Amino acid sequence: MARTLHILGAGVIGLSIAWRAAQRGWSVRISDQTLGSTPPPGVSASWVAGGMLAPYSEAWPGHEPLLRLGMGSLGRWPGFAAELAGFAPAGTVLAAEETIVVGATAADLSALAPGFESARAVGLDWRRRARGELREAEPGLAADLRGGWLLPEEPAADNRALLAALTAAARSLGVEFVAESPEQLPRAGTGRVVVAAGAGTPALLPELPVRPVKGEILRLAASPKTVPPPRRTIRALVRGRHVYLVPRRDGVVVGATELEGDERTGVSAQAVAELLSDAIAVLPGLADYDLVEASAGFRPVTPDRCPVLGWVDPAGADRCLVATGHGRDGMLLAPLTAELAVDLLEDAQVGEPEREALRAMDPARFLVR
Numbered sequence: 001m002a003r004t005l006h007i008l009g010a011g012v013i014g015l016s017i018a019w020r021a022a023q024r025g026w027s028v029r030i031s032d033q034t035l036g037s038t039p040p041p042g043v044s045a046s047w048v049a050g051g052m053l054a055p056y057s058e059a060w061p062g063h064e065p066l067l068r069l070g071m072g073s074l075g076r077w078p079g080f081a082a083e084l085a086g087f088a089p090a091g092t093v094l095a096a097e098e099t100i101v102v103g104a105t106a107a108d109l110s111a112l113a114p115g116f117e118s119a120r121a122v123g124l125d126w127r128r129r130a131r132g133e134l135r136e137a138e139p140g141l142a143a144d145l146r147g148g149w150l151l152p153e154e155p156a157a158d159n160r161a162l163l164a165a166l167t168a169a170a171r172s173l174g175v176e177f178v179a180e181s182p183e184q185l186p187r188a189g190t191g192r193v194v195v196a197a198g199a200g201t202p203a204l205l206p207e208l209p210v211r212p213v214k215g216e217i218l219r220l221a222a223s224p225k226t227v228p229p230p231r232r233t234i235r236a237l238v239r240g241r242h243v244y245l246v247p248r249r250d251g252v253v254v255g256a257t258e259l260e261g262d263e264r265t266g267v268s269a270q271a272v273a274e275l276l277s278d279a280i281a282v283l284p285g286l287a288d289y290d291l292v293e294a295s296a297g298f299r300p301v302t303p304d305r306c307p308v309l310g311w312v313d314p315a316g317a318d319r320c321l322v323a324t325g326h327g328r329d330g331m332l333l334a335p336l337t338a339e340l341a342v343d344l345l346e347d348a349q350v351g352e353p354e355r356e357a358l359r360a361m362d363p364a365r366f367l368v369r
């Protein structure tokens with residue numbers, strides 16, 4: 001078999017697969033019309049993402065398979081980040097090492113509790129912290145927050161540093177980048193094909209129930225006159241509304257809305273107003289930061305919120321591998337997805353944890369045969 005691979009989609013998933021496949025000796029071409037444009041136009045979720053690597057603080061009753069996938073991928077993140085560090089513009093793709101989760105009111109704290117019960121079910125047991133303890137860790141936190149949790153296990157990535165590092169690492173191994181997005185799957189006999197087109201996947205594989213869920217997100221810049229960015233990711237529930245602050249070297253990413261059925265690529269004034277007001281309620285010093293970007297992306301979401309990774313047989317085309325549907329967790333799940341995608345391409349023997357992950361992501365669960 002010619003080890004030639006054509007990947008459609010250069011988001012975090014397509015790039016991670018390209019890099020890992022090239023490391024295993026595949027000759028890889030990756031196509032995406034947004035290549036070479038900064039910012040990339042359209043729906044790219046990877047470009048706008050916050051970068052939290054957050055299986056536990058994203059946990060929720062009923063989503064246990066996703067939690068297990070997230071834990072499996074988080075375990076691969078230290079090696080993934082270390083291998084990419086030399087290709088990252090600032091020498092790392094990581095943005096924070098820990099997370100704090102806070103509630104603004106007693107009701108907010110209670111509303112967050114079920115997520116922590118899910119994490120407890122997989123063996124993690126965080127103690128609730130008083131606001132004084134949390135403010136010792138992050139002195140910029142507002143004095144009137146009710147309290148929360150410190151999660152030393154949850155780091156964050158800088159999504160744009162990660163995309164730059166993956167691109168450079170793939171290029172160094174000879175991966176070919178093509179600035180076009182084919183409207184159809186490549187014709188038969190041209191080698192293996194991987195569809196990693198995010199929310200654009202259904203245009204190529206209409207049988208897959210992947211829907212776009214819009215997310216609006218802001219970027220704020222610090223200056224020498226402002227308080228420095230927090231050292232940890234801070235997630236909060238503020239009077240029933242979720243907000244998160246993910247540090248960057250020079251500021252903070254503030255996210256994010258989650259809107260079904262909104263196909264407009266713009267960011268609404270209401271989203272900006274609510275995200276800013278909630279962010280400042282959590283970290284008052286942000287009021288002096290500059291608002292430098294408001295952007296939107298489309299998360300590729302499946303009905304059960306687990307990704308799809310596996311072989312599909314589209315009508316009229318060669319069998320191809322699909323890797324999409326990572327929803328809110330594509331940054332987190334990239335290392336696991338890339339490793340398993342290459343295992344599938346090579347028909348490799350894998351262990352029971354990997355087989356379980358592949359079962360959870362099998363596209364066959366959505367395909368009528």
Ligand SMILES: Cc1cc2nc3c(=O)[nH]c(=O)nc-3n(C[C@H](O)[C@H](O)[C@H](O)COP(=O)(O)OP(=O)(O)OC[C@H]3O[C@@H](n4cnc5c(N)ncnc54)[C@H](O)[C@@H]3O)c2cc1C
Pocket residue numbers: 008009010011012013014031032033034040042043044045046047048049050051052053054180181182183184196197198199200201204214215216217255256257296297298299300323324325326327328329330331332333
């Ligand atoms: C606001 C927001 C915040 C987020 N925060 C986080 C977070 O904190 N942590 C986390 O883990 N995840 C987060 N996510 C989710 C994460 O960004 C996505 O799960 C992930 O980026 C999906 O990656 P992808 O490569 O599948 O898709 P994308 O990044 O969307 O990339 C798909 C690419 O395919 C291209 N394409 C489309 N059609 C074709 C075609 N026919 N041929 C070739 N190319 C094509 C597109 O141009 C695009 O560049 C967030 C998402 C959003 C929107």
